[in-house]
Amino acid sequence: MSAPAVFSTDERIGSLLDQSITRHMMSTLTDQGGKICAEYVWIGGNGGDVRSKGRTLDKMPEKPEDLPMWNYDGSSTGQAPGPTDSEVYLVARAIYKDPFRCGVTTILVMCGHLRAPPGSCQTAQ
Secondary structure (H helix, E strand, O other): OOOOOOOOOOOOHHHHOOHHHHHHHHHHOOOOOOOEEEEEEEEOOOOOOEEEEEEEEOOOOOOHHHOOOEEEEHHHOOOOOOOOOOEEEEEEEEEEEOOOOOOOOEEEEEEEEEEOOOOOOOOOO
């Protein structure tokens, strides 16, 4: 299997991104009004992909149990049969300071996932 085609002068994906825009945004967006950005991260349905989604929190959690459970449609990731039985719940297992987004208060939340029993009326908190 060959690598995907990258169309740039030096055939590196990094050269396609304007790093000056990222640097400018990260240096000027420092006031988050006391809010925390939490990026929930989990392993996808085929076991070889990593997925994530972000949410805003009012305060910094002290431990994983302080974070709210969250949900997503598992049929799109191959983790639920769907279309009517597709809820998958994200459960926080570990919290790390985000090493990729400097200058803002962001955490990475490593998650496990749970399927709701068929026909249950569970809601994410």
